[in-house]
Amino acid sequence: MPSPSRRPAGIFTVVPCLFWLYAIPAAAQESTPDAGPPPSDAGPPPATGSSEVQPSADDMADIEAALGKDKAAAGTETNPAPAPASSGVEVSTSSVRVGANNQWLDLSFVLDMALAAFTSDEPLQQGGHDPNTNGFNFQQLELSVRSVVDPYLRFDSNIVFAPAGVEIEEVYVTTLDLPANLQVRAGQFLTRFGRLNSTHPHAWDFADQPFAIGRVFGGEGNRGLGLEASWLTPLPWYVELVGSATDATGEGTARSFLGGGGDRVVSPLDFQFTGAVKQFFPISDDLSLMWGLSSATGPNSTGYRNYTNVFGTDIYLKYRPTTVASDTIVALQAELLYRRRQVPNDVLTDYNGYAQVLWRFAKRWATAARYEFGTPAHDQDGHVAADPLDPEWTDTRQRISANVTFWPTEFSRLRLQAATDRAGWRDEPDYSVFLTLEAVVGAHGAHAF
Structure with missing residues (x-):
């Protein structure tokens, strides 16, 4: 110039x-x-x-x-001459165009970190990205890459950077143009069991994962490499049917199944099969309801052809005024999981769940409270049994959490959270306090309802 x-x-x-x-x-x-x-x-x-x-x-x-x-x-x-289409990278405010065919990639980074304090030397955190030590905790840095491959496929991936290393959390392709309201995705993905399992930490209303998810599925939630099909039915109300077949292995993702055993697949019975029914009901202009039923079944590591079955139900009730100008949101969310496991000469059962309520009382402010519980494993006679996965879990565990959240903008979030964790097998309850920071850069789509 x-x-x-x-x-x-x-x-x-x-x-x-x-x-x-x-x-x-x-x-x-x-x-x-x-x-x-x-x-x-x-x-x-x-x-x-x-x-x-x-x-x-x-x-x-x-x-x-x-x-x-x-x-x-x-x-x-x-007016300098433009670079050839087959070379270089063109960057917009939230996307990158690469390649000879000028495909757009939506990129985003999400940083989550926390300052934590616990009264116990051994906190009972179940989530893989939960704050779990006194002091500063680097929870994760998530890189999301999304793009439309062609008129028939969309590509999605979530790569997580953590102190333990780099992890491919999800990478899959989804069909875009199948007939009869059908959709298929293939790759590694979080299964659509329940409501919370298929979401990422930046979409949660709390700084940590409910211990029901960690206890049943693992610290990373239930996911695996496989295939999923969904069908939006032509019923008068919203009903979606989902089914998937995934690997039953993964220490942090298939805890109630083969876990970290790494057993090889010799028949279709060695996969984990997950099914779900998702229903949506618009009760009024300001009130809506989602209700789901889920199940997962697959082999476990306690013996040949021993299986685990997990059944769940989830509900999400949301009030958000649309007929008048208001920033108020009130949301009730709850999940209940029933687990049944075959072990040598016995069958173990337990219940786990949580219920939480969120009140967004201003555009940038919200508060929430959550109750969680988990029962010890019981045998066929109803007695407390020795659990090979959690041998110390001999009594009921309950945790109560509350927080307040402030959004400086839609790209950042501060959250102060406190909890009391009462495990029946411990003499004293554990108390914790978190101060978390989240920052988002790049193209990041709206969260699901």
């Missing part, structure tokens, strides 16, 4: 020409009103009543040449 104090050289040619063509002849006409007609090569005379003088052919050639130089100089200085 030229310096502001300099002008392209062609301007010095155009200005004197225009001055000579218009100013000097006009002054001459005013001083010599009786002058004769212009020379024959000066072009046609001006129209009657006009004081303009038309330039000659040579003058017009000089002006056009000077303007051409200016245009060429401006083009080279202010």
